[in-house]
Amino acid sequence: MTEEVAIIGVGYTAASPVTPEVSYREMIYEAAVKAYQDAHVKPKDIKSFVCLSEDFHEGTSIFDEYVPDQLGAVLKPVHTVTGDGIHGLIEATMHIQTGLMDVVAVEAHSKASNILTPFHIMAFATDPVYNQPLKMHPYYIAGLEMNRFLLETGNTREHCAMVVQKNRQNALDNPVAAYGAQVAPDDVLQSRPLFAPLSKLDTSLHADGAVVMVLASAKRARELSDHPIWVKGIGWCSDSPSLENRDWAQAVYARLAGDAAYRMAGIRNPREEIDLAEIDDTFSYKELQHMEALRLCREGEAGLLLEEGTADLDGDLPINPSGGTLGTGFLYEASGLYRVLELVLQLRGEAGKRQLAHVNTGLAFSWRGIPTTSGAAIVVSNN
């Protein structure tokens, strides 16, 4: 990286299936207050604000106009990125690298429990001429991809079930996660099929929550923080949006986003140099697919890593120690920030019961969800 940038503060609410006691604004306010305290800054110290949202998820047109007040960003440079939280972190990093801003805040949230027609909205994101007329629940896209991915790589439904078992188990030790549970692989295999081979327990469940992060230039980071987490590499990528022209087995977008981030971070062998990874597992098979695309193992070997326990908390390369999206909950644009949150806590040594030993470098990767082929990667380190 040309100009060094660090994450110097994190604030968040615990993910929860419902949050009737607060509005989305109050949820963001809570996360912002915590983040600013953690970063030892006041809103006046923050030079720009990056938010992540989609109008249809908020039920408001031009939703980006609704974000300044709860962040202390009124009459400040603010803009919204329609992408995942990691896209926002990347944006903030580049703001700082311009030299125009030295402290930048990023915000993403989910008030999923207020969305009454989530799958109509998801289907509404598919092509209106060629796909929407089929009028099907959009999870068919995950079912088709899972089936082809398993065929081409030799990974199995059992391996997918092991992902669910691991992540929901990890979530039990994470007070931020909404869906910790002891789930046996057989429970997953026998759960209700939605779009076979995809079953109910292969899919993440929605949650509400908000995350705010404060990033700073190297100079400000050293002044303000005792434990800055340095951004070492960033990468993002979108494949063809069309269902007709995409790769149905491999996550090419993840491969390219990851490679860009590794290149910037000077990482040649991710399997050896990454100490822990928080990667998208919106559906069980996505974790395996993203592991392979991100070179955390060879193609076709993701399931093997699960079998060997390599991806467990006490394994060689823990994957989704937070519980991932399966364990934390599906938080729309905030999903990626919850992945990065875990890296920050682990690399600071603040992850409580699930704290990993000897971790210095972490990878987070987010996928923007059905029907997209967009992903964003970030490599961070505590030194």
Add this chain to the structure above:
Amino acid sequence: MGILEKVADNRETKAWYGDIPVQHLYTAGVAGERFLSEIRDNGKILGTLCEKCNFVYVPPMIYCERCFARLTEWVPVSHKGVVESFTVGYIDMDGKPLPEPRVMAVINLDGATSSLVHFLEEIEPDDITFGMEVEAVFRPKGERKGSILDISHFRPVG
């Protein structure tokens, strides 16, 4: 700063109901117009070829998303193809069980590089295999509307 008190009584939590009345037109475009008209009028499936990339787009596009060339060469593709992937759907858009499971498939038509996503019918889900040959079933001519649903579904060949 910080929230001092939150609503802690379920009976006091309030939410307002709202809906978004969204209506829209979607222009099929130069390529879509010809593609859908050809299906409606002649029961034929057309694509566009990028010679440089050796890629046949179905549905057709007037540009190549790989090399960015403008595409002018239209080629007919077969109404037969192979199943690249499939899934058996059990739920409707609201998450409620479908009356009957519905199979969807990724179908690579002979002569096309792209693959269509459509319904696969006239076969038991257990009998579907990767690579099996299927064909488009068109709606009767008078019932076609210039929609992707003018192909009502795909079915096994033979």
